[in-house]
Amino acid sequence: MKTKNIFKYLMLLFLALQLNSCVSTEAEQKFDETPTERLNKQKSELNDLLLSPAEGWKAVYYTDDSQLGGFTHLFKFLPNGRVDMASDFDADTDIHNSQYEVQLGSTVSVVFTTKNKIHLLSDSNNSPLAAGKGFLGDFQFLYYGQENGDLVFRTNRTVKEVRFVKATAQDWADLKKNTVSNANMTGDINSPLFRILETKDGGTVKKYEFNFNSVTRFGLAAPLEDGNAETLKAAVAYTPTGITIKPAVVVGTQSLTDFVYNPTDKSFVATGTNGATAAIKFTNAPPRLTEDYKIFLEGGPQITIGYIAANLSTAATNSPYAKSVLDKVNATLAANQKLARVQIAFNDPLNGNYIAYTFNGGKATIYHFFTTTEDAVNKTIILTDDGWLGGTVASRAFLKVLDDEITNPKGLYLKKESFTIFYTNVIYTYASAATPFRLTNYRF
Amino acid sequence: MKLIKQYKKIVLAVAIMALVSCSHEDQPTETALDFTQPVKTDLDKWIDQNYLDPYNINVQYEWNQNVVEANRFLYPPAIEKVQPALEIIKKIWIDSYSTIGGKDFVKILAPRDFVLVGGVNVNPDDVSNTLGLAEGGKRISLFQVDYVDKKSRASVTRFIHTIQHEYVHILNQTKTFDVESWAKITPNDYSSNPFSITDAAAQRLGFISAYARSNYTEDFAETAAIILLMSKAEYDAFYASITVPAAVTALKKKEALVVQYYRDAFNIDFYALRDEAQKNTTDVLNN
Numbered sequence: 230m231k232t233k234n235i236f237k238y239l240m241l242l243f244l245a246l247q248l249n250s251c252v253s254t255e256a257e258q259k260f261d262e263t264p265t266e267r268l269n270k271q272k273s274e275l276n277d278l279l280l281s282p283a284e285g286w287k288a289v290y291y292t293d294d295s296q297l298g299g300f301t302h303l304f305k306f307l308p309n310g311r312v313d314m315a316s317d318f319d320a321d322t323d324i325h326n327s328q329y330e331v332q333l334g335s336t337v338s339v340v341f342t343t344k345n346k347i348h349l350l351s352d353s354n355n356s357p358l359a360a361g362k363g364f365l366g367d368f369q370f371l372y373y374g375q376e377n378g379d380l381v382f383r384t385n386r387t388v389k390e391v392r393f394v395k396a397t398a399q400d401w402a403d404l405k406k407n408t409v410s411n412a413n414m415t416g417d418i419n420s421p422l423f424r425i426l427e428t429k430d431g432g433t434v435k436k437y438e439f440n441f442n443s444v445t446r447f448g449l450a451a452p453l454e455d456g457n458a459e460t461l462k463a464a465v466a467y468t469p470t471g472i473t474i475k476p477a478v479v480v481g482t483q484s485l486t487d488f489v490y491n492p493t494d495k496s497f498v499a500t501g502t503n504g505a506t507a508a509i510k511f512t513n514a515p516p517r518l519t520e521d522y523k524i525f526l527e528g529g530p531q532i533t534i535g536y537i538a539a540n541l542s543t544a545a546t547n548s549p550y551a552k553s554v555l556d557k558v559n560a561t562l563a564a565n566q567k568l569a570r571v572q573i574a575f576n577d578p579l580n581g582n583y584i585a586y587t588f589n590g591g592k593a594t595i596y597h598f599f600t601t602t603e604d605a606v607n608k609t610i611i612l613t614d615d616g617w618l619g620g621t622v623a624s625r626a627f628l629k630v631l632d633d634e635i636t637n638p639k640g641l642y643l644k645k646e647s648f649t650i651f652y653t654n655v656i657y658t659y660a661s662a663a664t665p666f667r668l669t670n671y672r673f
Numbered sequence: 674m675k676l677i678k679q680y681k682k683i684v685l686a687v688a689i690m691a692l693v694s695c696s697h698e699d700q701p702t703e704t705a706l707d708f709t710q711p712v713k714t715d716l717d718k719w720i721d722q723n724y725l726d727p728y729n730i731n732v733q734y735e736w737n738q739n740v741v742e743a744n745r746f747l748y749p750p751a752i753e754k755v756q757p758a759l760e761i762i763k764k765i766w767i768d769s770y771s772t773i774g775g776k777d778f779v780k781i782l783a784p785r786d787f788v789l790v791g792g793v794n795v796n797p798d799d800v801s802n803t804l805g806l807a808e809g810g811k812r813i814s815l816f817q818v819d820y821v822d823k824k825s826r827a828s829v830t831r832f833i834h835t836i837q838h839e840y841v842h843i844l845n846q847t848k849t850f851d852v853e854s855w856a857k858i859t860p861n862d863y864s865s866n867p868f869s870i871t872d873a874a875a876q877r878l879g880f881i882s883a884y885a886r887s888n889y890t891e892d893f894a895e896t897a898a899i900i901l902l903m904s905k906a907e908y909d910a911f912y913a914s915i916t917v918p919a920a921v922t923a924l925k926k927k928e929a930l931v932v933q934y935y936r937d938a939f940n941i942d943f944y945a946l947r948d949e950a951q952k953n954t955t956d957v958l959n960n
Contacts, residue, residue, distance in 0.1 A: 236680045240680065240683065240684075243684070263705065265705040265706060266705055269705060269706075269707060272707075309712070310711070310712070327751070327752060328735060328752065330711075330735070333707075334738075340736055340738075341736070341749075342735035342736045342749055343734070343735060343736070343749050343750065343751065343752045344748055344749055344750055344751040344752070344754075344791045344819065348748035348749070348791070348792070351746045351747065351748050351792075352746065352748060352792050352793070353745060353746040353747060353792060353793055353794060353795040354792060354793035354795055354802075356746070356795070360795060360797065360798075360799030361745065361746060361795035361796065361797055361799065362746055363746035365746070366746070368736070368748065369736070369738060385738065386743055
C-alpha cells in the first residue's frame with residue numbers, strides 16, 4: 230500500500246474516532262443520589278437505628294440451623310461506640326460492655342470489634358462440630374435493611390440471615406430464665422434416659438425417638454411408626470418459658486414452634502388449636518423395645534453377662550446415674566478395695582440364677598440368687614430375690630443401693646447392642662424400668 | 674511530500690480538538706466519603722504514647738476482617754486484656770532490645786503493625802495451635818491475648834515466646850543468617866510434620882523444640898527465641914537434661930551461630946540481651 234493511502238485510511242480512522250469520542254455521558258439515573266451518598270445514608274441510618282430503641286435489640290442467632298440451635302443475644306448500643314450485651318450462651322447472663330462499629334465495606338455492616346458474649350460462638354478452641362470451627366459464629370453483620378421494624382442482617386462469612394427485633398425490659402429481666410429452660414431441657418443424672426416427641430392431631434398420634442444434644446442445642450426425631458419415614462430436625466433456642474424450635478413441627482395443618490415447660494411431668498408441650506399438640510417427654514422406657522430379654526428367662530440356655538469395671542467403666546452406654554451408684558458402692562469400701570465385676574448368671578444348671586459381686590483387694594465375692602419373670606407388655610425381665618450367699622445382712626448393706634437397681638420390681642430392659650468394646654464379646658446393656666440406671670456388660 | 678505535510682497539519686488540528694473537546698465536564702467537589710477520625714479512647718491514647726509515637730508501631734486490637742484469616746474462627750481480645758499484653762511485650766521485648774541494641778533499634782527494625790487476637794487459633798489438624806504469624810516482616814499477629822496471665826511466669830513466657838520468635842524472623846528478613854553452616858548441623862531430621870514427635874524427642878535429635886524441625890528458618894528463630902526465654906541457669910539445666918551427646922553438640926553449634934549472627938549483623942551481645950530479657954521478665958511478674 231502506498232504511503233498516501235495509509236495516511237488516507239488513518240485520517241478516516243481518526244475522523245471516525247473523533248466523531249465517537251464525545252458521546253453523551255448522561256446515563257439514565259436510576260437513583261437520585263450517587264452510590265457513595267447512598268452508602269453514607271445507609272450507614273447513618275443503621276447507626277441511628279441501632280441507637281434508637283430504649284431497650285436495645287434482641288437477636289436469636291442461629292449460626293447454622295441445620296446442625297446448631299439458636300443463641301439469644303440482647304444488645305444495647307451506646308453513643309460512644311460501646312455496646313452492652315448479654316446472652317444465654319452459658320450460665321453467665323450478666324451484661325458485659327465492649328465496643329462496636331458501623332463499617333463501610335462492600336456494604337454497610339455492624340461489627341462487634343472487641344470481645345463480648347457473641348464471640349463465644351466463634352471460638353476455635355470450643356468446637357462441638359468440626360475442629361477449629363467453634364459454633365460457626367460470626368460477629369460482623371451486613372445490613373440488608375428493615376422489615377416491619379426489624380433490622381435484617383446477613384452474616385459476613387456464612388451469609389446466614391440474622392434479625393434484630395426491638396427488645397423489651399422484660400427480655401433483659403427474663404434472660405436468666407432461658408438458662409433454667411436450658412437446664413430443664415438438658416436434664417440431669419436423675420432424668421430418664423430416653424426422650425420421645427409425640428404429636429397429636431385429634432385422634433392421630435405420631436411418635437418419634439428424640440435425641441437431643443444439649444451442647445449444640447440440636448435434636449433429631451426419628452419416627453417410631455412404620456408408616457412414617459420422616460426424620461425431623463429441631464434447632465432449639467431457649468425462652469423464659471421453654472423452648473422454640475426451628476423448623477416448626479407440622480401437626481395436621483398447623484405449624485407449632487413454641488414449647489412450654491411443664492414442671493409436673495418435665496415435658497415441653499406446644500399447643501395449637503382444636504387439640505393439636507406436640508410434646509417432648511422424658512421416659513425410662515426405651516422408645517424401641519426389644520425382645521432380647523426372652524432368652525434369659527427360665528428354661529432358656531445358660532448365659533452369663535458381666536460388667537467388668539476394668540474394661541467397661543468408661544463405656545458411653547453407662548448412664549451418669551449408674552456411675553453415681555457404682556461410685557457410692559466403691560466409696561464404702563476400704564481404700565485398696567473396689568468393685569471389680571457385677572456378673573449375672575442365668576439358668577446355671579448347678580446354681581440357677583445369681584448375681585456375683587466380685588471385688589479387687591481380697592474382698593470375698595457376694596452372691597445374690599434370684600428368679601426371673603417377664604413383663605410381656607412392657608418387655609422387661611424382672612429379677613426377684615431368692616437369697617444371698619457370702620457375708621451377713623449387715624456386711625452386705627453397702628451393696629443395697631446397686632442391688633436394688635438390678636432387682637427393681639419393674640424389671641430391666643435388656644438389649645443386645647451392635648457395638649463391641651475392647652474385646653469381641655457381644656455387648657448387652659440393661660436399663661432399669663424405674664430409674665435412669667443403665668449398665669454395660671459383656672456376654673461370656 | 675506536500676500531501677504528508679498537509680496531513681501533518683490536519684493530524685495536529687485533530688489532536689488539539691481531541692484534547693479540548695471533552696473539557697466541559699463538572700469539576701469534582703469535596704469528597705462524599707466520611708474521613709472523620711474516630712474518637713480515641715484512653716487505650717488508644719496509651720497505645721499512641723507507648724507504641725506509635727516512640728516506635729512507629731501500629732496496634733490493631735479492634736476486629737478488622739482484612740487482617741485475619743476468614744476461614745479461622747477467631748475473635749478480638751477483650752478490651753481489658755489489651756494493655757496488660759502490650760505492657761508485657763513492651764517491657765520484655767522492646768525494652769530489652771533497646772537497652773542492648775541501642776535506643777532506636779526497635780524503631781528502625783520493627784514490624785510496623787501488631788494484630789491482637791483474643792482467642793486460640795486452632796489449626797485444622799486439631800492438635801496444634803498457631804501462636805503467632807509474621808507477615809513480610811511488616812505485621813505480627815499475636816493470638817490468645819485473652820489468655821495471658823501477668824502473674825504467671827509460664828503464661829508470660831509462652832506469650833513472649835511468640836513475639837521473640839516472630840521478631841527473629843523479621844531480623845532474618847533484614848539480614849540473613851549463615852544458612853549454609855546451619856544446614857550442615859542437623860541436615861536429616863527436618864520434617865514437614867514437626868509435631869509428630871515431642872519437644873523432648875526433638876531435643877534428643879539436636880533441635881530446641883519440636884517446631885524447630887520445620888525448616889532452617891524456623892529452627893533458627895526457635896533456637897534464638899527459646900534461649901531468650903531462659904536464664905543462664907535454666908539454659909545450663911536444659912543442656913544437662915539432654916542425654917544424647919551428639920544432640921548437645923548440635924545445639925551448641927546452633928547457639929554459636931545465633932550468637933555470631935547477632936554480633937555480626939546487629940552488633941548485639943546475645944547473652945547480654947538474654948540477661949536483660951530475664952531481668953525484665955522478672956520485673957513484669959513482680960509488678
